[in-house]
Amino acid sequence: MLWVTRPRLHLDRVASPWLVDRFVDADAKFDFVDEGQDVPADAIALTIPGAELGxxxxxxxxxxxxxxxxxxxxxxxxxxxxxxxxxxxxxxxxDLPPLSEDLLQHSATLAYFSEGMAVRYPDDHENLRQSFPFYDALYISMWANYGEGAPGFPEHPRKRIDQLQEARDWTAFFGNK
Known part of the structure; x- marks a missing residue:
């Protein structure tokens, strides 16, 4: 399915295509329409004013x-x-919402990451391609703390990484992307 959003991506307009690609539509294709431009009839609009997923x-x-x-x-x-x-x-x-300190740190990191990626990859298709592995990694690290069935992990980073690798087949989980 074709999904469209506005160009000049930033945080939600990168995270949302990642979510669609990984958990909604494994065959998703993404494109961009300028404000005021019609959304193609065969597309689902993301982050476009007036759209269901606005x-x-x-x-x-x-x-x-x-x-x-x-x-x-x-x-x-x-x-x-x-x-x-x-x-x-x-x-x-x-004003920031009331979140735990670790989630606020993730939030600031997402904001900085998103801005840096927009500078580094001004082509929106390339920005998405390069950003998706970051969101995969964020999901994996957050799963260690919030995921159903996640084992308790040791403090040492190398041991945590080893246990995370053993906990799931992450390549299959993300559809070999």
């Missing part, structure tokens, strides 16, 4: 709207939605 508003980020629309209840993805929303607030110098 931009952040009182109902939350596009990321959270996708979770609701597709009844995705994975607790890790719910925490990631919290981080996406807090990261957007951080970027816009808005």
């Amino acid at each position: 931009p952040r508003d009182a109902d939350g980020s596009t990321f959270r709207k996708i979770l609701r629309k597709y009844s995705i209840t994975d607790p890790v993805l719910v925490k990631m939605a919290d981080c996406v929303e807090a990261g957007m607030a951080f970027s816009l110098h808005e």
Whole structure:
């Protein structure tokens, strides 16, 4: 399926395509339409004003709207939605939501990462391609703390990494992407 969003990607407009690609539509293709440009009839609009999966508003980020629309209840993805929303607030110098210190750190990291990727990869298709592995890694590390069935992990990073690698077949989990 074709999914479209606005160009000049930033946080929610990268996280949401990642969510779609990894958990909604394994055959997703992404393209971009300028504001005021018509969305192709065969496409699903993301973060476009007026769309069902529109931009952040009182109902939350596009990321959270996708979770609701597709009844995705994975607790890790719910925490990631919290981080996406807090990261957007951080970027816009808005009041941050009440989150734990670790989630606030993830949120600030997402904001900085997103800005850096937009500078490093101004081509939106390349930005998505290069950013998706970061979101895979974020999911994996957050799964260690919030995932269902995640084992308790030792403090030493190398041991945590080894146990995370053994805990799941991550390549298969992410559809060999």
